[in-house]
Amino acid sequence: MRAGMLFSAVVMLSSGLVFGQTEVVEFSDESLRPRYLQLIEELRCPKCQNQNLADSNSAISIDLRLQIQSLLEQQNSNAEIKSYLTERYSDFILYRPLVDRRTLFLWVAPIFFMLSAAAAMVLVLRRQHRISDHPSDDSQIVISDSDKQRLAQLLNTRNDLR
């Protein structure tokens, strides 16, 4: 019983370790491997949208991984490999979009939103400070006699309703 539970726990925990990439990749120069791993991590599978090339098992991802491997072997730089792929599959394939006119908003928007959130927070906090710095302000509020009368009246009706 306990062994069975242990076994199923191991199975469940290790299932998260399964990667899409199945083929064995051999490099003539092992120093290419980290670049290969970084590239397939950063490039997107054209077919499966929410997966990178490293994760995806689709035929096109396998082809592209092989292509990246051979481009690396042919001494292409990362930039050259990326432009090779964007020429064919458009900017879509880059999970890290380029900074240019079309994507500027994408890059600037988070900073803009963070700054405006910070500004809003500063404003709100300042106002709260001002109120708590002058508690005596409350006592200085002048209520006219007629208002006092009305207040009493309203409070009375509330009590009646109860």
Place this chain on the structure above:
Amino acid sequence: MSPRLALFAPLIVFVVVAPFLWLALDRDPNELPSARIGEPFPAFSLPSLEDPKELLNTADMRGQVALVNVWATWCYACRIEHAMLNELALMGVKIIGLNYKDNRQEATRWLNQLGDPYAFSIFDAQGSLGLDLGVYGAPETYLLDAKGIIQYRRVGVLDQRSWQREFAERYQLLVSGDVE
């Protein structure tokens, strides 16, 4: 912000977000922009499906407005699409087949059984031309002008509706421009 104005916050958020959602309704997230529109058909040298000894190249793609249809026998949707291609071929549309990562025997059998709408089929066993074109899933259909420049690309089944919506007008324009 006064408490009364704060009550409008959800409405304001909705008004800001709604246009984006509205635009997204019409977008197919599976559709990639083709990086090849407006560019010449990539250079290649591959055998034809019918005759392994006959080598085809970019020159064979020029001369007439044509569709290039990426197909394979392993592609289920290609079977659905095939009747439409036969129909278009009957109408006189020139269709060039790109047999993509397929088996020559099976592909030939397929054409014998279902009819051959293609002027010729390029046999791309390794998918190298497919890669150069930016093919990511069969079926795909490209529209080439008479100079062999890619004018349009559709990913997915070409049926009566998509032909009318996406191709018919572009095709007619190219053909009539070609005649003048």
